[in-house]
Each structure stands twice: as C-alpha cells, then as structure tokens.
Amino acid sequence: MSDPLLEIDRLSVHIPMRGKGLLAPSVKLRAVDEVSLTMQRGETLAIVGESGSGKSTLGYVVAGLREQTGGSLRITPSRPHQIGRKPVQIIFQDPFSALDPRMTVEDIIGEPLRLAGQDRRTRRARVLEVLEQVGMPADAAQRYPHQFSGGQRQRLAIARALIGDPELIVADEPLSALDVSIQSKILNLMSDIKERHGISYFFISHDFGVVRHLADRVAVLYLGRLMELAPADEIFANPAHPYTIALMEAVPRIGRGRRKRGQVLKGEIPTPLNPPSGCVFHTRCPRATAICSTDRPHLLPLASRPAQLAACHHKE
Amino acid sequence: MLRYTLSRLSQAILVTFVMSFLLFMLIGLMPGDPLENMLEGNPSLTPELISQMRELYGLDQSVFVRYWNWLGAALGGDLGYSSLYFRPVTDVLFPAMIQTVKLMGLTLLVSVPLALLLGSLAARKPNGFIDSAVGVFSFASISLPNFWVSLLLIILFSVKLGWLPASGTPLSAAPTALEQVRHMILPVAVLAMFHVGPLVRYVRASMIETLSADFVRTARAKGLGEGSVMIGHALRNALIPMVTVLALSFGSLFSGALVVETIFGMLGMGKMIYDAIGNIDFNLALVGLLLATIVTLLSNLLADLAYALLDPRITL
Amino acid sequence: MTDVTVAALPAPRSIWSLRFEKFRGHRLAMYALVFLVLLTALCLMAWPLSQYLGIDPNKTNLLARFKAPSAQHWLGTDDLGRDVLIRLMYGGQVSIAVGLLATFLMTILGVAVGVTSGFLGGRTDAILMRLTDCMIALPLIPLLIVLGAVDLTKLGLSAAAASSPLFIFLRIVVIIALVDWTTMARIARAGAIQMRDRDYVRAATVAGARRRYNVLVHVLPNISTPLIVAATLTVGRVILLESTLSFLGFGIVPPTPTWGNMLTNAQQLIISAPHLAVYPGLLIFATVMAVNFVGDGVRYAFDPRAENEGRSH
Numbered sequence A: 001m002s003d004p005l006l007e008i009d010r011l012s013v014h015i016p017m018r019g020k021g022l023l024a025p026s027v028k029l030r031a032v033d034e035v036s037l038t039m040q041r042g043e044t045l046a047i048v049g050e051s052g053s054g055k056s057t058l059g060y061v062v063a064g065l066r067e068q069t070g071g072s073l074r075i076t077p078s079r080p081h082q083i084g085r086k087p088v089q090i091i092f093q094d095p096f097s098a099l100d101p102r103m104t105v106e107d108i109i110g111e112p113l114r115l116a117g118q119d120r121r122t123r124r125a126r127v128l129e130v131l132e133q134v135g136m137p138a139d140a141a142q143r144y145p146h147q148f149s150g151g152q153r154q155r156l157a158i159a160r161a162l163i164g165d166p167e168l169i170v171a172d173e174p175l176s177a178l179d180v181s182i183q184s185k186i187l188n189l190m191s192d193i194k195e196r197h198g199i200s201y202f203f204i205s206h207d208f209g210v211v212r213h214l215a216d217r218v219a220v221l222y223l224g225r226l227m228e229l230a231p232a233d234e235i236f237a238n239p240a241h242p243y244t245i246a247l248m249e250a251v252p253r254i255g256r257g258r259r260k261r262g263q264v265l266k267g268e269i270p271t272p273l274n275p276p277s278g279c280v281f282h283t284r285c286p287r288a289t290a291i292c293s294t295d296r297p298h299l300l301p302l303a304s305r306p307a308q309l310a311a312c313h314h315k316e
Numbered sequence B: 001m002l003r004y005t006l007s008r009l010s011q012a013i014l015v016t017f018v019m020s021f022l023l024f025m026l027i028g029l030m031p032g033d034p035l036e037n038m039l040e041g042n043p044s045l046t047p048e049l050i051s052q053m054r055e056l057y058g059l060d061q062s063v064f065v066r067y068w069n070w071l072g073a074a075l076g077g078d079l080g081y082s083s084l085y086f087r088p089v090t091d092v093l094f095p096a097m098i099q100t101v102k103l104m105g106l107t108l109l110v111s112v113p114l115a116l117l118l119g120s121l122a123a124r125k126p127n128g129f130i131d132s133a134v135g136v137f138s139f140a141s142i143s144l145p146n147f148w149v150s151l152l153l154i155i156l157f158s159v160k161l162g163w164l165p166a167s168g169t170p171l172s173a174a175p176t177a178l179e180q181v182r183h184m185i186l187p188v189a190v191l192a193m194f195h196v197g198p199l200v201r202y203v204r205a206s207m208i209e210t211l212s213a214d215f216v217r218t219a220r221a222k223g224l225g226e227g228s229v230m231i232g233h234a235l236r237n238a239l240i241p242m243v244t245v246l247a248l249s250f251g252s253l254f255s256g257a258l259v260v261e262t263i264f265g266m267l268g269m270g271k272m273i274y275d276a277i278g279n280i281d282f283n284l285a286l287v288g289l290l291l292a293t294i295v296t297l298l299s300n301l302l303a304d305l306a307y308a309l310l311d312p313r314i315t316l
Numbered sequence C: 001m002t003d004v005t006v007a008a009l010p011a012p013r014s015i016w017s018l019r020f021e022k023f024r025g026h027r028l029a030m031y032a033l034v035f036l037v038l039l040t041a042l043c044l045m046a047w048p049l050s051q052y053l054g055i056d057p058n059k060t061n062l063l064a065r066f067k068a069p070s071a072q073h074w075l076g077t078d079d080l081g082r083d084v085l086i087r088l089m090y091g092g093q094v095s096i097a098v099g100l101l102a103t104f105l106m107t108i109l110g111v112a113v114g115v116t117s118g119f120l121g122g123r124t125d126a127i128l129m130r131l132t133d134c135m136i137a138l139p140l141i142p143l144l145i146v147l148g149a150v151d152l153t154k155l156g157l158s159a160a161a162a163s164s165p166l167f168i169f170l171r172i173v174v175i176i177a178l179v180d181w182t183t184m185a186r187i188a189r190a191g192a193i194q195m196r197d198r199d200y201v202r203a204a205t206v207a208g209a210r211r212r213y214n215v216l217v218h219v220l221p222n223i224s225t226p227l228i229v230a231a232t233l234t235v236g237r238v239i240l241l242e243s244t245l246s247f248l249g250f251g252i253v254p255p256t257p258t259w260g261n262m263l264t265n266a267q268q269l270i271i272s273a274p275h276l277a278v279y280p281g282l283l284i285f286a287t288v289m290a291v292n293f294v295g296d297g298v299r300y301a302f303d304p305r306a307e308n309e310g311r312s313h
Helices: A057-063 A107-115 A121-132 A138-142 A149-164 A180-197 A209-215 A232-237 A241-249 B002-030 B032-038 B047-059 B063-075 B087-124 B129-141 B146-160 B177-211 B216-220 B226-247 B250-264 B269-278 B282-310 C015-025 C027-044 C046-053 C084-120 C124-138 C140-149 C159-163 C165-180 C182-196 C198-204 C211-248 C261-270 C275-300
Strands: A006-015 A029-039 A044-048 A070-075 A088-091 A166-172 A200-205 A217-222 A225-231
Touching: A006 A057, A029 A057, A044 A057, A044 A209, A057 A070, A057 A166, A070 A180, A070 C084, A088 A149, A088 B226, A088 C198, A107 A121, A107 A149, A107 C198, A121 A138, A138 A149, A138 B087, A138 C211, A166 C198, A180 A200, A180 A209, A180 B146, A180 C275, A200 A209, A209 A232, A217 A232, A217 A241, A217 B216, A217 C182, A225 B146, A225 C046, A232 B087, A232 B129, B002 B063, B002 B282, B002 C124, B063 C159, B087 B129, B087 B146, B087 B177, B087 B226, B087 B250, B087 B269, B087 B282, B087 C198, B129 B177, B129 C275, B146 B177, B146 C027, B146 C211, B146 C261, B146 C275, B177 B250, B226 B282, B250 C140, B250 C211, B269 B282, B282 C140, C015 C027, C015 C159, C015 C275, C027 C084, C027 C275, C046 C084, C084 C124, C084 C165, C084 C211, C084 C261, C084 C275, C124 C182, C159 C165, C165 C211, C182 C211, C198 C211, C211 C261, C261 C275
Parallel strands: A044 A200, A044 A217, A088 A166, A166 A200
Antiparallel strands: A006 A029, A006 A070, A217 A225
16 A cells, blocks of 8 residues: 555644634634544545535645644655646636636646746647646637636636646535536546546535545544544445434435435534534534533544444444 | 724824824925024024024934924924914914814805705716716816816906905905805805715715615605605615715815915915915924824724714624 | 537637727717827927927017917917917926826835735734825825925935926926825725635645735736726826926926916916916816726726626526
8 A cells, every 4th residue: 555645634723813802812713623534546535514614624724725723734746746747736616716817728727837937838738738638629728717607617727727737636616606517517527537647636515416426435524523534335325423414314305205304403503613512513413422522532433344434422 | 882992093193193203304304494493483582592492402413302302392282483473383373273164164064965965866866967967067076176166266256257255365354244254155165066076976876775775665665755765764874974985085175175275365274384384484384284184184083983883794 | 528619619808808899889988088199199299389380488578478379379478478388288298297107106106015915914914004094194285285395405415406397397206106105005905805815816826826926917917907997097186186286386386387387377367367277277177087087988998797708607
C-alpha cells in the first residue's frame, strides 16, 4: 500500500469571534473540530453534512485556501514536482462566479499554467487538450463566460482544474447549482475523468443520491466533527451512526411508496459557537443516554464491520 | 447606543485635534511671518514686548512647540488677535457665525420643504412632466457654477430689473426686518437652488420605493385619500432617513455659503475665512477654519448617529 | 462523452464591445461626447488663431477696452483690452487639462488606497479608513483656499519656480486631487471587499496566485465599472472646483486665463459690460453638463445587468 495521498490528523479550524459587549470573552466558532482521515490515491471521498457542518471549511483547508488552527494536513503527490503541475485543485458550487467575466475562456483555463510561468504556446495547446476532455469545442477558447450556460461553465471550471494535471480535486458542491438534467451530465463527466486520469475527489455534497454514484468512501460531518467514515456500499446498506441514518431517511424517495417511519430528528441544529458537551449530536439523538452528554465518543470501527468507523456510544 | 455615540464622539474629538495641528501647519505656510502676524493684531503689545516674546517663542522653535503653545492658550480660551481687524478673534467670529447660521438656516427653511414637495410630486408620476422637470433641474444644479448663477441673478434682478439689492448686507445701520429679508433673497435663492438638487433626488427615490410598498397599497385599499396616503405614510417613512442625507450635505452647504457670502458681501464665517486667508491673518484663518471643520465633523457625526439609530438592522 | 454542439456558440463578444454599442445607443451622451471633442479641438486652436489674427491674448491695451465684436476681435475685448475669444480658448485648455489631469491623479490615489484597504482588510483597512474619514471631515472650498494660499518658498522651492505658470497649474491639479480623492477610494474599497470572496479569485489562489497578481489581474478589471463612471463625473466636479477657486483668486491667477478667473472682475463690470460675465460661465456650464451627460451614458452602457447576455437560468 503506497503512501496515502492526503492525511489529515486532528484538524481543527476554530475561528475567534468577538463576544458581545466589552466584558464577554471572545468565543470560538468551532467550524472544524479534530477531524482525522486519510485518502488513498485514486479514491473519491465524499464529505456529507448539512449546512453549517463545516464541510466547506474543511475543503478550503485541504485546497490551501485556509489555514487550520490545530492539527496537521499532509498531501503527498506521487509524481515529482514539475513546472505547471498543481497537485491540488478546486471546483466551486456556483458556475456563475467561478469564472472571471472579464477574461476569455482560454485565459481562464490557462491561468494555473500562466501562474507557473509557462509560455503562451504551451498553454494554448494544453487548453485545447482539456477543452476536449471536458467535452467542449475548441472555439470556446476565444469566447467569454457570459456566452455559456451554467452547465457549460461548470465544464470550463473543471477544465481549469484539470489543466494542472492534479491528483486531488476538491469539489465544493459542484452540482448543487445546476439544473437536475445537467447534473447527471456533469456527474458522468467527473466520473469519466476519474477513471481516465486516476484523479481523487474530495467531494463535498449534501446530496446522497449524487454521492452514491461517485464515492468510494463517505465521511459524515456534524457541527465540524466526524460522525461516521465508511466505504460507500457499507454506509448505504448499513448506516451505523444515528445522524447518518436520519440524513438518509430525510432523502425524499419518489415512487417508492411511503417513506418508512424512521427516526425523526428532534430539535434544531445547535450553534457551533457553543456546541453541546460530550457527543455534539446528543441533543437531537433518539439513542441518547446519560453518557452521551458527558463523554465525547471517538471514531472507532464497528465490531462487526471493521472498515466502517462511527463516533457513537451506541453505534451497534 | 450610548457606547457607539461615545466612541464616535471621541473619534471626532481626536480628528479635531489632528486637524487643528494640520491646519496650524498649513496656515504657518502662508506667506508672511506667522509670529509677527499673530502678535500684530494685539494693540496692547508694544514693540519691546513683541521682541521679548519673539525671544521666548522664537521662530527657530519647531512647529510642534509653537503648536503646543497655541493649543495651550486656545484651550484656555485665548484664541489670539486678528491682525486684520485688530480685535480678538472671538469678537470677530461670533457675529460672523450668527450671520452664517442665519443664511444657512434660511436656506434650509426653503430647500427642505421644496425638496420634499418636488420629490413627492415627481415620485407620484415617475417619468411624468414634473418628474422630468425635476430631473432636468437637479441635473443642472450639479453642472452650474454657483458663482456664475449668482452673478447672473445679480445682473438680472439688480442691474436690469432693479428689484433686489446686489448685496446681502443692508447699508443702513439699523435695517428693518423687511430690508434684511430683501437683501437675503438672492443669496438664499442661490444657495437653496444648489442645495435642493441632491435632496430632491433622494426624496424622489425614497418615495418611489415607499409608494410601491405593501403597506401603502393597504392604506389606499382602506380608502384613505391620496393626500393622506402621501403625507401620512409614504412621506413619514422617507423623512426619517433624510436626516442623514441632510446632515451629510452640511459640508457642501458651507462651501457654497462661503462663495455666496463673498459675492454678496455678507459678513459671515465664509467671508471671514476668505478675507483672513487673502489678507494673511493667521489667527483668524486658523480659528475660522477650525470652526468650519468642527461643524462639518459634528454634522457627519450626527448623520452617523441618525443612521445607526434609525436603521433597525444595525444592532448596537 | 457528451459534447456541445458548435452551432450553439455565439460569436466572441468582449464586454467592452458590448458596452461601446450600448453607449452609442444613448443619444444624449453621444451628442455630448461629440460636443466635448469639438470644444477641445476648438480650444486647441487658440495659438494658431492668435497667430492668424496677430493677437497677443495677454497684452493689455487700455485704449481698446470693451470693444464690440469685430473682424479683428471676434468676440470683442475685455476690460483690459484683451481679446475675449482667444482668452476663452486658452482658458478652455486650462480647465479641461486640469479636469483630466486631476481626475487621473485622484483615481490613482483613490484606487491605490481603496483597493489596499478593501482587499487586505484587517488593521490596514481600519487605519486607512480613519485617514479617509479625516479627509471627509473638511469642507472643500475652505480647504482648497488654504492649500492654494500656501507659500511654497517656505518649503524650499525657489521663488521663480513657485510663480511659474506651469507650476501654478500643477499645484492646482495636485491640491484638487489631494482634497477629493476619497470618493474614488470608497468606491474602490467597496469593490475590493466584494472581490475578496469571489470564487475565481479563490481558484487563482489555489493555483498559486499571490495577492498582487489577484489585485492586478482580477480585482482591478472587475471593479472598473463603478470607477469609470465615477471618474467621468469627477471630471465635471473638478472643472467646477477649479473655476470656483480661480474665481475667488486662489487658483490660477491672471494673466493666465481660465474660465473662472475671467469672471473675477465680472462683478465690478456688471454695469458696464454684463456680457463679459456670460461667456466664461456659459462655457463652464456647457462643458460640465456635457461631461455629466457622457457620465450618464457611461453609467447606462456599463450597467452590469445587460452584461449577462446568453446566460441560461
């Protein structure tokens, strides 16, 4: 087993916020709290959670847009450093703000190479290559973003991410802003790219349906903490953590008959400024007992399925 | 709210001190000997005393020391003598301030109701006749030089028609109220003309927004007459934030007053500053400018406070 | 692999070509622009015309005061016997030059401060904002008068240099720019703050861009819209400021003519030659109004709502 591509060890992002009033101490917003995980090469890891779970923040740290306040992060590219190679790239949610409206498509996509100092001719050739890889015609290069639709722009954004020959792409909800019919096309494109280039995705999403199609492993975040981490087929077949179960129950299923009476989450999501003690989920958990409010559970493998890890005192 | 007020007030005080130093330096750079000039106006100082003081305070003293001395005296109430009028600066400026307050006050008395009226009428029928006329007028008011308009009005009403006096100050020692008013008509007309421009645009925009709001439709549906709707509801809502706009216009109103006072020969603050600088009267110029600064600072402060008080989105 | 049909792609249209076309549609702005170009060209003819007519615009001739328009003096002469038309033309050169130059300077200063403040944020922002607030506290005309009255020989400049017309001109440009740059700074700062959170700026950062690159390549072009609109309107404001200052005697002083100082004596001459008060002021008015119309057209043409053609929602 070669070196993992990405290693995150007890990563935290605590943002100090000014407390109200002169005397209140500054409070820390625990956007990400002691998350540990690894990614292998070629693997797609899906990060799932509600808004406010810290998944975007985590993605930004992995992409290098943000500094962590605690813990460590290590990315080990397998190929040696080369001019123009960017091991980590990013794709954003909103295709309309992902591309600079003042630049031509060629300049936008070629930007990572330009930043690495490559000359225009090399850049142009690469731009045409990646345009083909994402299914866009070559003469898109002379046009401007406003001349394209949302789905097309997302393709261009993917092309920009590909041009640096990355090994890891952080994808922050890349499909959420697209029409449903376009989503499947882009999803297929990303899947193709994964197969042809062996790229790993750090795929952030709140949509289980999409995740199911693409992910090898799934990580579930709640209030900045990792609740469950497991291979995709295992987590979909037998979710262990009560939060995961509730999330899956909440996915509306059309044409499958009545939703079975599963767990219903009670209460509202607490504020990350002052998270509950012990297991952060205990305030809404149907399985909560006394120990859940005092002891924070560690992410540990299930006895029956050791590949699946959950942070719960009552995971079995 | 109190805390915000105090913090803004202390900022304003700090800015005043900084400005007083800057102005002290600038005034010192005017042609002439600042020390001699400052002492000149004081009739009780004999040449011997002056040369003694020169030794004491000396020109080779740095500007900082001179400033410090001046500050000390100023805070104690001694603002020095005017070399132009041979009287204490306070004796000169106090009546001048009254004159300017009269001028600006009368202007406001005319411009504010006019702006409210015109703005409301314009908003009732957007793109109608009144609206277009108001638009043209407000466009012209930012394109016309106020001194030229003053001259034109003097040509028309004083020289050609002989209806109104060309000066803002009555010639007789004890003018009647009517005479005073006659002399103020042209200056106030000019100032008001230029002051209405930005105000009316604000009122119009604000009224248009309010008039299309739901609660106005409710009032109309209740059967309230048009006048009641306009005044009672729409205008009241537009009125309150206008305080902010008004406060922010004081700076340019003062600048305009300076020009108008100079042209019409009125002995207000503006003309004082103009004469002081033109005739190299250090003390008068310094104190006059400082007063102008304080007035503008206070009005900006008022605008900030009014805005903070009235905008419910800002929590203090 | 899914492909995009080539036929669906419209021809390349840069944002600038879209804008220029919109501007052309704004008739008032186009007329105003033409007017300004013609006016500038006319003013630049001052020297050739003076040579052709054999007139020295600054030479006083007390025997030829207040002459009516003639073949020699197309608009007559003023209170000192000088030709009015040629002085108006030279005056136009000065006013327009001050307008453009001061605006240029103001924009550079304002954008530098505003973008640094907005993009960097934090302490830098706080400090620069305090500085800007200080400047806003002062009423313009009084401050300009003081700056105009400063005796630069006290700062070490030679007397000859300080009184040269070129220097007086530059000084006006500088003090106006110094006093009024805060408007541009605020606009630039607001824009830069928005840019901080734009995804394409983030994408560039992930690809290795440093702050300076992001500012030059992404921020500046994208905040240009409100800045260009504001700059256009600033030219008008500067012309008004310069003429007011010159009128009061603290700006450009005679013999160099400027529309403002040609009105300085107008008050005394109001009875004998009221027409002399009309021409310079009218020119100021016409020029500033034309600039404002052009500014209106620019604002209309740069309206971002129209720039999203071809978007499918």
